[in-house]
Amino acid sequence: MEKLTGIEFVDMADAEFGSSNEASVYYVEYAINEGVDGILLSPSSDQILPTVCRLCQDAGVYWGIYFRSIEDEEIREECESSPYYIGNICEDEENMGYNITKEAADMGYQKLGIISTVQWDTTGQRREQGIQKAMKEYPEIKILAEVRDVFSTEDVYKNTKSLLTAYPEIDCIFLVASKSGEAQQSIAKAIRDLGKNGEVGMAAIDFMRGFSELFDSECLESVIGLPQLTIDPYYLAIKMINTLKGYPIEEKCSTQTVPGIMVTSKKEARQLKKIVEDENLVFFSEEYIEKHLFKWNNPELDEQEFQKIINQNQRLKYSKSGN
Secondary structure, X not given: OHHHHOOOOOOOOHHHOOOOHHHHHHHHHHHHHOOOOEEEEOOOOXXXXXXXXXXXXHHOOEEEEEOOOOOOHHHHHHHHOOOXXXXXXXXXHHHHHHHHHHHHHHOOOOEEEEEEOOOOOHXXXXXXXXXXXXXXXXXXXXXXXXXXXXXXXXXXXXXXXXXXXXXXXXXXXXXXXXXXXXXXXXXXXXXXXXXXXXXXXXXXXXXXXOHHHHHHOOOEEEEEEOOOOXXXXXXXXXXXXXXXXXXXXXXXXXXXXXXXXXXXXXXXXXXXXXXXXXXXXXXXXXXXHHHHHOOOOOOOOOHXXXXXXXXXXXXXXXXXXXX
């Protein structure tokens, strides 16, 4: 998209700033001082957004959010009232939490051990709201224990073993959210090392590298997620490009949600494996981008049409051309 539009994207890696509230604000200040015209942000929490909103408005810099929704209503209204806030792209977190819990219940799991992020993490919050919604429909499901704020692969492994040792009646480890890209592998190893393979299942939100093999080992029973995590900032970048070029997709900022794909079998996991694990894939061809995703070429592109494109893309299959 850089080549097609002449807009440069500057990657400011998380490692330089960290993920705390203070680090997120510093990231925005740093980007503004570097002279950017727009900022794509994955905020640590809602609480930093009023500050971000004021910084960007004072500097005349457009900004938008990926991965996250804004849960605090007052903060959301403040952000949406700014002419520089372009909206957000996030997964349909609540629905994914609901669907994966419902799937686990239909498979016969009733006693869950939860592994998730800190309480104030908005992604985890939305997913857990979906879990609670499903539990009202399936009152036999109980959450026996939960572990939060685990980051490293080793921590996930140790905490899974601790849960299963302290609560031997747990029949499913539910990975709601984690910052470890190897969390599913760690949970599976803990289940195997305790000799509970086939006795304890795993349900998870987000595809991770190696998830197909976990289905083959009969540890992972169901998983819901996106083809690749880069898809959220990718769609947000499309909104930003159109805005910076003077063709905003919407008159008023809006939220677009990316629907999750449910996988419950070895066959489905193998089919999706190449798409999830090949980071060289592109989501759209250059011809499609120019024709459909730039409003100056496609005047019909508005928030409804954009959401329709997002929904359809989730059902596209891997092509030999590399798209």
